[in-house]
Amino acid sequence: MTRTSRKPPRDPGQLSGKPLAETLEPSSILHSETEDWTTSRDLTENGLSFVPEVMQDLTLYLLANPNVNSSHLFRADILFDSEGIMRTPREKAQSFALTGNANAEAIASTGGRDGVEDEVEVELTPARDVPGFTLTRTIVRRLVPRNPKLDRTLDQTCHFYEAETMAGTEGGCSRSLVIYTPHITKEEDIPYYHPTLRSLAYLYDYNITTTNTTNSNPTIPEHPSQDPTSGSNPGPGTLTLHTLLFPNLPITNRLERTLQALLNTQIRLARTTRLPTPSSSSPSSTSTATNQKHLGANKNPLKDNILPQHLVQDTYTRLKAKYASDLCQRWVETTEPSKHVFEDLSIAAFLIELWRSMYGVVPSDERSPPGDAITTTTTTTTTTSKFPGFVDVACGNGVLVYILLQEGYEGWGFDARRRKTWAIFPERIQSRLKEEIYIPAPFSDAVGVGVGEPSSGSSSNPISNPNPNPNPNPFNLTIPTHTGHFPANTFIISNHADELTVWTPLMAALLCPTNPSPFVAIPCCSHALSGAKYRYPPPKGERTSASTSASNKTGQGEQQPDSGDLKALRKERQDAQASEASEAGFLKSMYGSLTAKTMAVAEEVGYEVEKTLLRIPSTRNMAVVGGRRGTMLRWKGGGGELMNGTEVRVVGGADADADAEEVVAKVMAAVQRECAREGGVEAAAKIWIERARGINRGPGMGKQRGGGH
Incomplete structure (x- = not known):
């Protein structure tokens, strides 16, 4: 494969070496x-x-x-x-809606923005004989x-x-x-x-x-x-x-x-x-292969698997024209502005379309003007009552929070240290950017006594205290702390949050164990739950189980072809092995292992998890999305209402009979297991808090991080 890909596409010996105009016929x-x-x-x-x-x-x-x-x-x-x-933009959007990947009513309300007007009359140039x-x-x-x-x-x-x-x-x-x-x-x-x-x-x-x-x-x-x-x-x-x-x-x-x-x-x-190369024993696979062959779809199954490509790209184009130039001109950090600005614009476009499909909310540009009579009855209600708000954990430069707030979505962001970029935003935006440190509830409970001043009313149950930090300085820090107790159903954004990446699904589950909040996590650098740098091993059994499955399929479950096309059979096995090797190679990387760990932890506490490749200018472009389908079902038609007479209890997709104690038990089991390498939850908590104090004191004279994320 490597030699083939490096081979020159054309044979130079077939070229004349003359200008093209001299060789036309x-x-x-x-x-x-x-x-x-x-x-x-x-x-x-x-x-x-x-x-x-x-x-x-x-x-x-x-x-x-x-x-x-x-x-x-x-x-x-x-x-x-x-x-x-091959499907039109409208058909793609409707297909996503029918398969649970988008909200049909929300997409239908966008009018011509998804291409429906262009599909009414299509000009065809006459075919030549x-x-x-x-x-x-x-x-x-x-x-x-x-x-x-x-x-x-x-x-x-x-x-x-x-x-x-x-x-x-x-x-x-x-x-x-x-x-x-x-x-x-x-x-x-x-x-x-x-x-x-x-x-x-x-x-x-x-x-x-x-x-x-x-x-x-x-x-x-x-x-x-x-x-x-x-x-x-x-x-x-x-x-x-x-x-x-x-x-x-x-x-x-x-x-x-x-x-x-x-x-x-x-x-x-x-x-x-x-x-x-479909199996001869599976007619359905033959049909699927034929359709895929003629769809002209993207070759990577992880691209555009959650949202239609045209929706995200059109929104990105609009956001880029609206914000990019101004943000780049006013950039005050030492890092390259374009990389961070365009990356956050891309993520904002993804979130806007994701929330459109989940909640039926639209950005401010698509809402009725203030003087419109339907504003108070339709659009405002949709925007204010259906969208539960967001929080951007470890928000860094705050650009993503700024864009989302400007687009009309309520929310806020926090980071362990203030960025210079925050000062360029309007006061309304600055008030939504908080310099705060997140102390996970299990850690707060584990070391609440003996580290700084104990929290009032601390308990072994992380969800028992709705206001866990009435004391403004329980851990001897100069900035406020919190344990992630946000309003119910808050959408959690974890964009290259490093130490908070694996904590993201746990934080979301503890927020409201009866209905865990949805989240999106975009992994970057790998850290253990204690906050210490740690490279997770590849998930056990991934490659083995895949190999076993393929072997069983060939040896037992799959009927051998009657007319022995050995070349086709060999090719099918080679392609399966190549795909398996590619996936195994990704999982062996630091980034792949971190992504797999985040997904595994989320699934462990009851989430239905999806991953998708974002179209952002970064090699760290894998997004882990939790609770999307459950949230969409629960909020469709009016937040929290019954769907077809059946109440959808758990946004994140946990078992219907799982109550809050069961979810908390799953979270604590995951925390205890992951913290065992540091000597237990209390030891890991002390490491976390000591690192928080180091961040609070500021970097030393050595190498310092830039001012981006």
Whole structure:
């Protein structure tokens, strides 16, 4: 795999070395009296061994993800698919709603922001009559730029054609043609990110020869098991680009480089494309594999698995235009502003859309104006009564809190030390940023007597005292402390909170054990519950259980194929092992182990946990989300109401009959187990409090942390 990925996409020996303009020739399949289609041997790559299905799968993937070819693009929204397989933004949103991934009423209320207006009338450019080819599919997509201030969107019709010629007993040639036509009339309308062309076409010819051929040295495909024709050896494939230029417009150096890059990307990605190999004994898996193959979806199953991509990206674009420039200009920390600002804008966009799906609340820009008669009856009620508020633990520079407050969401944030950035915010925002230290309730109870001044009314039960710290200085610190007793149902944000990461699900569960609060944790640096730096070991049994499951599936539960395609079977096993190795590699990393530990602790105390890859400019981009589905069910239609006559008791997804004592017992069991390495809960508590005192005193003269998070 490593050698293949490093191999140059194209064979330099096939290139002429001349400028593209000198090698152009009329296209043999598309040139006509009305359209001067051209191609070139420098836009042709011979000797490729990819079966047609690989190119078809890759074409759909790139069609839905044009950002792979251009960094100026966010994505492509599908506006129309003649086969009805690739989904429009509205259909994606509705699908997420139906599967429990979004709130249908909340999404329906967004009007045209999710693309519904664009789907009413879709323009299709007429399909060309290509001799020898049959039109099989038509897709219209909208290219969405990253910066709408610089580039505009562009609609594009994509026509798919197929042709197959047989050559007697010696096989035949499968031909696939895709023509991309932008909806423009003159070259000035072409955005910067799109090649300056009237149309662009990809042609893939694939020769197949039977096993009876006299060729003693047949061409072997790079992925032999993907050959769809049983008992045949595939011949070479040829990929060619065809272009329809604007009249009297020369081929610039940039256009030539763009065309070469498009060809290189197609070949490079084809080498790593893996088609699904469904089990012959499972018809449902065959159907699923076929649908996935034609969806053009993102290859990473952890991306966009909680929220539709277009919702988060559109909100991010709006937030970026509204806040980015001002925040970067007024940045007062020593760290690079753009990294922190854009990262927090991305996280804010994710949270805004997450809360839209969970609670049905919308940001302030989408609410009715103050003079609107429906404000007091609809929007204000939705915003104020349905959203329970948020707390950003270890909020760092406070940018995330600032953005969310400005967008109309009530909440606050705290950190162990004040940041210089806080001073640039309005007084209203500064009052919501608190310099406070979190002392976990189990630690407060364990050392409440003997460390500083004891808390009034401390108890062995962490939830027995609703106001655990009436004394403002129980631990001999110069700043206030608290034990995480926030208002019920508060949404907890743990964004690169380091020492608080693994505590996040425990904090959320103790907040209201009868209905544990939802949370999102974005892990960063690994710490034990005591606060000391600690690298968690990979979760036990992950790889072993996966291997055992795969072995049992092959040896017992799965029926062996009757017509022994050994190559396909071997390929299926290799792909399963590769996927398993990739997951095992992630879990062996410090970051992967920390993420797994956070999820395991959350599940242990009763949460339904999900993880998703955030689209943020950071390598620490995995988010652990707890209690999302339960919260959405409970709050749908009006906070805390009955759903279909059945009360949803536990937001976090704990067992329906689990009462507060059981949840607390689970939390304390997890705390005691995790603190055993330090000598018990009391010893770990003393370490935590001593570290808090160190933070309170401030850093020494050695290396100091920056002013970001």
